[in-house]
Amino acid sequence: MDAHVTPSRVRGRARAPPSKSYTHRALLAAGYGDGTVVSDPLDSADPRATGRAVTAFGGAVEWDDDANVARVEGFDGRPGTPEDVVDCGNSGTTMRLVTAAAGLAEDLVVFTGDSSLRSRPQGPLLDAVESLGGRAESTRRNGRAPLVVGDGMTGGTVAIPGDVSSQFVTALLMAGAVTDEGVAVELETELKSAPYVEITREVLADFDVETERTDAGFRVPGDQSYRADEYAVPGDFSSMSYLLAAGAVAAADGEAVVVEGARPSAQGDSAIVEILERMGADVDWDREAGEITVSRSHLSGVEVDVGDTPDLLPTIAVLGAVADGDTRIVNAEHVRYKETDRVSAMAEELESMGASVTEEPDSLAVHGDRTDLRGATVDGRGDHRLVMALAVAGLVADGETTVRGAEHVEVSFPGFFDTLEDLGASVGVE
Ligand SMILES: O=C(O)C1=C[C@@H](OP(=O)(O)O)[C@@H](O)[C@H](O)C1
Numbered sequence: 343m344d345a346h347v348t349p350s351r352v353r354g355r356a357r358a359p360p361s362k363s364y365t366h367r368a369l370l371a372a373g374y375g376d377g378t379v380v381s382d383p384l385d386s387a388d389p390r391a392t393g394r395a396v397t398a399f400g401g402a403v404e405w406d407d408d409a410n411v412a413r414v415e416g417f418d419g420r421p422g423t424p425e426d427v428v429d430c431g432n433s434g435t436t437m438r439l440v441t442a443a444a445g446l447a448e449d450l451v452v453f454t455g456d457s458s459l460r461s462r463p464q465g466p467l468l469d470a471v472e473s474l475g476g477r478a479e480s481t482r483r484n485g486r487a488p489l490v491v492g493d494g495m496t497g498g499t500v501a502i503p504g505d506v507s508s509q510f511v512t513a514l515l516m517a518g519a520v521t522d523e524g525v526a527v528e529l530e531t532e533l534k535s536a537p538y539v540e541i542t543r544e545v546l547a548d549f550d551v552e553t554e555r556t557d558a559g560f561r562v563p564g565d566q567s568y569r570a571d572e573y574a575v576p577g578d579f580s581s582m583s584y585l586l587a588a589g590a591v592a593a594a595d596g597e598a599v600v601v602e603g604a605r606p607s608a609q610g611d612s613a614i615v616e617i618l619e620r621m622g623a624d625v626d627w628d629r630e631a632g633e634i635t636v637s638r639s640h641l642s643g644v645e646v647d648v649g650d651t652p653d654l655l656p657t658i659a660v661l662g663a664v665a666d667g668d669t670r671i672v673n674a675e676h677v678r679y680k681e682t683d684r685v686s687a688m689a690e691e692l693e694s695m696g697a698s699v700t701e702e703p704d705s706l707a708v709h710g711d712r713t714d715l716r717g718a719t720v721d722g723r724g725d726h727r728l729v730m731a732l733a734v735a736g737l738v739a740d741g742e743t744t745v746r747g748a749e750h751v752e753v754s755f756p757g758f759f760d761t762l763e764d765l766g767a768s769v770g771v772e
């Protein structure tokens with residue numbers, strides 16, 4: 343599907359979808375336990391993939407949209423052997439988290455995913471599962487899915503790089519809690535995307551599972567049980583970033599966009615508020631009410647380190663294209679290992695809208711002074727975050743912008759285009 347966006351002004355209130363990261367973890371934590379009602383879950387393609395894995399392991403997930411809950415029955419600690427291969431779709435979080443879970447299974451589990459997911463790195467996690475006593479292989483022996491995993495990982499100490507994906511650490515902590523020996527993760531390189539491990543630790547604590555930081559990384563004692571009758575998912579700051587960016591570049595004169603569902607949590611991507619502030623946006627976060635208000639103002643380029651916040655890169659790149667001066671997005675190499683290589687994908691797609699950019703291996707600079715955004719046909723490349731960020735750029739580009747692959751918002755923010763339209767944007771999806 344294509345989204346056609348023409349220059350428009352936005353205003354009004356919008357609710358952020360629930361957090362994808364918290365939903366994945368809550369569903370799997372509930373699966374490790376003996377049942378939890380997850381309220382306000384994100385019902386989108388990626389968490390659905392985690393739900394399918396929990397079911398394949400012998401649990402059950404009932405999505406009740408009317409009651410706005412997912413009722414999860416657990417698989418009681420150790421995954422059973424699925425009857426078929428498990429398809430993780432487009433979801434890196436699912437594949438990483440359930441690979442470590444499958445390392446606990448007595449038999450073998452086969453995981454696959456779409457072509458994007460089958461191109462993403464899994465090698466360090468496979469090596470970790472093997473060194474903890476399980477079996478984990480890439481069928482193509484290239485460190486990528488399809489994967490074959492199982493054989494009863496027992497736990498221990500494992501060294502792992504920190505600069506590929508924090509999801510490896512999350513996966514090992516979640517599975518490690520139910521191993522005999524527990525798991526100590528020693529980081530061989532600096533941890534990127536670190537706040538996501540804190541999200542994990544927050545969710546695990548809410549399920550009565552203890553974890554700790556160590557000098558070398560993290561540790562989870564073994565022989566623990568996951569327990570929570572209910573779990574409530576907070577709003578998603580990565581998804582909010584598109585709505586806030588829309589307000590900052592396209593709010594109507596004297597009006598604002600108010601984003602609801604913004605209660606503080608461990609999400610690193612709440613840094614979008616501070617980034618907007620530094621760029622000169624008129625933004626206010628009422629933490630108690632969970633509301634962020636933003637109006638249109640003159641933006642200036644800044645330097646942003648996305649080491650902790652890789653998912654904000656597409657949003658910041660678009661803000662940089664609208665701002666005056668240079669916006670330098672640094673510490674971004676790990677942003678290349680996502681659904682697409684988002685550093686070069688954003689560079690190329692923004693260039694086709696007339697932006698001047700400089701791409702380096704671990705950074706992206708957008709030269710606002712040399713940029714006049716014009717409408718163009720851009721390719722979302724099957725990547726939900728590219729689609730949403732480019733649609734925001736379309737609000738202020740000269741002429742019509744067509745974003746190809748609009749349906750991929752289904753991964754994390756199924757109602758994205760409706761929400762944008764409700765705010766007054768001129769968008770047609772067909
Ligand atoms: O654990 C998570 O929920 C996530 C961790 C991050 O990935 P990496 O740790 O691979 O950078 C992030 O990009 C992804 O969208 C969600």
Ligand SMILES: C=C(OP(=O)(O)O)C(=O)O
Nearest residue numbers: 432433434435653680681
């Ligand atoms: C990278 C992302 O997710 P995942 O790793 O789960 O595919 C994302 O949502 O931007």
